[in-house]
Amino acid sequence: MSATFNSLRRSLHAWLQPVLPPTWIIVLYAIAMLVWEAAAHGLTRAFDQGVDWREFNELVHRPRDMYLAIGLVLYGFYRVRAKHPWYMPEYAAWLALTSWRVGMRLPLGPVKIVPQDALVLLLAWLWTLDSSIFTPGHVVTLFTAPFVIAHLPPLGAAGATGRVYVVFMGLALAAWLTPTSLSGVPALVACYAVVMTGLSQSLRSAVAGNNCAATQFAVLLGQKEDRARARPLKLGYPYPQLAPEPPAALRDASGTSQVDGISMRDAALLSATLALWAFVIASFAPTPPDREITSLWMTIVLLMVAIAGRVAVYVVPFQPPISFLGRIVNGHWLIPGYDRVLLPAIYAGLPLTLFLLVPRGESGGVVWAAPVAIFVGWFITLGMRPTLRNWALTGNHRISTGASRADFIEI
Amino acid sequence: MIRLVDVVQHYGVRPVLRGIDLAVPAGQLVAVVGPNGMGKSTLLRVIAGILTPQRGLVEIDGLTRRSSEASELAIRRRVCYLPDHPWLPKRATGREFLAAVGRLYELDSERLLDHIERLLILFDLVEQGDWVISSYSNGQQKKIAIASALVTEAPVLLLDEPFAGGLDPSGILALKRVLQRLASRDDKTVMLTTPVPELMEEIAERILVIGEGQIQLDDTPQGLRERTGTGQLATALEQLVYPQTMDHIEQYLNGQS
Numbered sequence: 001m002s003a004t005f006n007s008l009r010r011s012l013h014a015w016l017q018p019v020l021p022p023t024w025i026i027v028l029y030a031i032a033m034l035v036w037e038a039a040a041h042g043l044t045r046a047f048d049q050g051v052d053w054r055e056f057n058e059l060v061h062r063p064r065d066m067y068l069a070i071g072l073v074l075y076g077f078y079r080v081r082a083k084h085p086w087y088m089p090e091y092a093a094w095l096a097l098t099s100w101r102v103g104m105r106l107p108l109g110p111v112k113i114v115p116q117d118a119l120v121l122l123l124a125w126l127w128t129l130d131s132s133i134f135t136p137g138h139v140v141t142l143f144t145a146p147f148v149i150a151h152l153p154p155l156g157a158a159g160a161t162g163r164v165y166v167v168f169m170g171l172a173l174a175a176w177l178t179p180t181s182l183s184g185v186p187a188l189v190a191c192y193a194v195v196m197t198g199l200s201q202s203l204r205s206a207v208a209g210n211n212c213a214a215t216q217f218a219v220l221l222g223q224k225e226d227r228a229r230a231r232p233l234k235l236g237y238p239y240p241q242l243a244p245e246p247p248a249a250l251r252d253a254s255g256t257s258q259v260d261g262i263s264m265r266d267a268a269l270l271s272a273t274l275a276l277w278a279f280v281i282a283s284f285a286p287t288p289p290d291r292e293i294t295s296l297w298m299t300i301v302l303l304m305v306a307i308a309g310r311v312a313v314y315v316v317p318f319q320p321p322i323s324f325l326g327r328i329v330n331g332h333w334l335i336p337g338y339d340r341v342l343l344p345a346i347y348a349g350l351p352l353t354l355f356l357l358v359p360r361g362e363s364g365g366v367v368w369a370a371p372v373a374i375f376v377g378w379f380i381t382l383g384m385r386p387t388l389r390n391w392a393l394t395g396n397h398r399i400s401t402g403a404s405r406a407d408f409i410e411i
Numbered sequence: 412m413i414r415l416v417d418v419v420q421h422y423g424v425r426p427v428l429r430g431i432d433l434a435v436p437a438g439q440l441v442a443v444v445g446p447n448g449m450g451k452s453t454l455l456r457v458i459a460g461i462l463t464p465q466r467g468l469v470e471i472d473g474l475t476r477r478s479s480e481a482s483e484l485a486i487r488r489r490v491c492y493l494p495d496h497p498w499l500p501k502r503a504t505g506r507e508f509l510a511a512v513g514r515l516y517e518l519d520s521e522r523l524l525d526h527i528e529r530l531l532i533l534f535d536l537v538e539q540g541d542w543v544i545s546s547y548s549n550g551q552q553k554k555i556a557i558a559s560a561l562v563t564e565a566p567v568l569l570l571d572e573p574f575a576g577g578l579d580p581s582g583i584l585a586l587k588r589v590l591q592r593l594a595s596r597d598d599k600t601v602m603l604t605t606p607v608p609e610l611m612e613e614i615a616e617r618i619l620v621i622g623e624g625q626i627q628l629d630d631t632p633q634g635l636r637e638r639t640g641t642g643q644l645a646t647a648l649e650q651l652v653y654p655q656t657m658d659h660i661e662q663y664l665n666g667q668s
Contacts, residue, residue, distance in 0.1 A: 233511045236498030239559070242460060243515040244488040321463050326423035337463070393483040396463045398422075401498065408498035409545060411552045411576055 018109035019116040021078055029071060036064060065131050069142050072124060076146030079117070083109040086154035086206035095207045102200045102207075111203075112196065113147065137182035144188045145171060151195040151202070158205035160198040165269035167191045172276045176283060236408040237401040241317075267383030274302060274378055275371035282367055292360055295370035303352040303377040307345045310381040313388065314341045318397035337396025344384035351376040412437050413458060413567065413600060418467035420450075420457055427453045428464070429624040435617075437472075437566070440594035440601045442611040445621035445652060451604040452495060454621065455569045458602065459492030471567060488516070491565035495572040495604075497556050501545040505536055505555045508544060509562045516563045523562070530558040533585050549577035557586060568593070570603040574610050587614050608648040618644075620652055 020026065083106060085092035091108065100107070121139055128134035148167060156164045170191035178184030234240070262270075278298045285291040320327075320338050327333060355373035358365045386395070413435040420428040427450045435441050443451045456462045458469055460476050460483070468475050471489055474482040500508055506527060513523040531540045534554040539547060544555060553576040560568060568590075574583055591614045593599040605611065611618060611632065618635060620628035628635065628651060632644045639647040649656065 233503050233507060234500055235508070235511055235515070236500055238459070238461065238492055238494055238497065239512055239515055242487060242490075242492055244517065245484050321465060322421060323423040326421060329424045330421070332465070390480060393480045394477050396477070398463065399461045405498060407501055409501050409552060410496050410498050411549065411556060 016116050016119070019079060019114060019120070021075070021082070033064075033067060036067065065128065065134050068124060068127060068134070069138070072121075072139065072142035073146050075120065076143040077150050079109075079113075079147055080111055080150035083111045084151070084154055084202075084206065086157060086202065092206050100207070102204050106203075111151070111199065113144070113192065117143070135182065137178060137185055140185050141174065141178050141188060144192060145174065148188070148191045148195050151199075154202040154206055155195065155198045158198070158202040160201055161266050162269065163194050163198045165266070165273050167194050168273045169276050170194065172273070172280045176280045234407055238399075241399045241401075262382050262387075264383050267379055270382060271375045271378035275375035278302060278374050279367070279371040282370065288364060288367075292364070292366045295367045296360075299355055299370040299373050300352070302374050303348065303355075306378050306381040307348050307352075310345050310348065311342070314391055317400055318391060318395055319400050321396060321398050335396065341386065341391060341395060341397075344380055347384065348377045348380045351380075412470075412472055413602070414470040415458070416468050416470075418457060418464045418469065420453055420462060420464045426624055428457065431467070431624075431626060433619070433626065433629075435600055435602060437600050438594055438598040439616050440590060440614055441603075441617045441619060442615035443602060443604045443619045443621055444606065444608060444611070444648060445627075447606070449621050450624050451621050452571050455492065455571050455602060455604060456494075459490065459569050460486070461492070461494075489565060490567040490569065491516075491560050491563040492569040493556060493560040493571065493573065495575065497559075499544045499552060499556060502543055504541050504543055505531065505547070505558075506540045508555065509559055512559045513562045516565065518562075518564060526562055526564070527558075530561060533589070534558055534582060550579050550582065552576075553578050554582050557582075561589065566598075567600045568602070570601065572605060573603055574605050574607060583610070590614060608645045608652075612644045618648075620648075622652070 081087050085095055085106075095107075121143055124143075125136050125139045128139065148171065152164050152167060155167075170187050174184040174187035174191065176184070177187060235243075278295070282291050282295040282298065285294045318341075321335060322330070322332065327335070351373040355366075355369055358369045360366055391397075413433070415431050415433040418428055418431040418433075419426060431454065443454060445451050453462065457464050458471075460469075463477060470476070471486045474486050476486060477483055503511070509527045509530065510523065513527070514520075518526075527540075528537075531537045534557070536551060536554060536558070539551055544552060547555065557570075557573055557578075560570060570590075573586060578586070587610065590601050590603070594601050594616070615632060617629070617631055619626050628638075630638070635647045635651065636642065636644060639650045641647045641650070
């Protein structure tokens, strides 16, 4: 009997091993959970008499539900973060040297949702059976959303930006639908499906390219062993500002200012994503007046950020050819070759102005006008010509040395 | 070939360059001299593309600066500009820095590595080549900056005050000889600024004297000497560029104001 049990245990462990976090993390999580449960149980016994059980149950289980929710979110991120080679440059470099090819099983574990994940979710759902607020939809959402989100950086780095925006919009839809029912789950499943259609591309890019984005991300995460290899060599002044267009592989390393502009398709998708998320976030507000206020402030802030961002990106490295005083004294009120760069920021102010004129009140006009204004404003600031590349090369500006000289010596 | 047509440049109220017309054929070494603040560095910045003139145009090998993406990129491949105060990466070694600059100009790897070694030998930096630049002395930093301009192999070199900044006599000698050779044999165009006329004596084929934002004199060293009837270029330039300086010295030494 014992031998059969041990054999079963070993088989189950071997089956689950590719998806589960290291044992010490599971043990730590379980101990913390048990401590909480024991404390809650002890409190229940200590106050056996004269306690409103329903109220106490709420007090005990809400933090417990929160604990489980955090666990599911972390597990969702972990499943991709610890298995996708994009997050581990050395793993990617090693894979590139082996006979591994896209489509084959990944040595450290799968980056797709597998039956083992379903078992973990089933256990989580069983745990929440007595919860008054947790539904199966919550369990699926809390795992799948971070799982899908963790796939987006490698997908974006592989050039599949269209899929990234579509997934963000799908997540907004899921967030909008989930609070009321299970209906957000199909949207999440659709997001997962979109991510999976780009999985081969993201794995191929991460392994074959061992791309710079991965190594830079590793630096952000503080992986010291990758630091020396990953740090791009910034050249200071004036080489990045004046150099011929560097090869694509060197573009990040050179710190060049010749950034390719965002495409019209990406500008439209990014603007639509922001608009949709703003609408969804506003819809979480409990009452219509709250929704109106949330929409109003989000629109103002998002459009101001868009306008300020556009001006900063185009004006800080490429300054006016003459000073403001020089313009006045010399009668150059307008310098068409330079001032054209400010037009998108001015045009983006138009939807903001029109939005502020929308009457407030019962009609809910502000709530519906907000995403439209955000979309139009962001689309103008992101998509309107000149592109940054064109501006850098042909604008009537004065090239500046750069904002920070922390990494450089000026001789 | 560098060509400037009616270039006017001002940062603010006072014009720094006023109606500059200039043509520098390929393979010529031109020295721009003049008192401080008269527009030498601005002239180089306009040619380098750091500044856009308020009026006029700049052409390099028949291509107009900033006229289109393609022509601007083509010009950038032909031109290397080294300002008087470049920024060097603190944590990179000299070799890494030179290699990164060379790769930016899309040079063949083997040729680039060979050139880097020759430059390090030229400027006595072989040992320091593997040190981080922040550990260099001022003179060594100047040398590595000059080496970075030379490593690009650009047909047009624009060097602002290359002989300043603590360069030692061997560095000055090396730079003079290399620039001379690049212009005379390799057909490269070199424009440099310097406040020290003696350095131009041996190498410059042509000297531009800038004053009040205009080219006041444009001649060969021999032509300048003949204008003043002096045997030394330095003396000729003292008379032409700094005519009041001797008076000021006399006034100071005699205690006059």
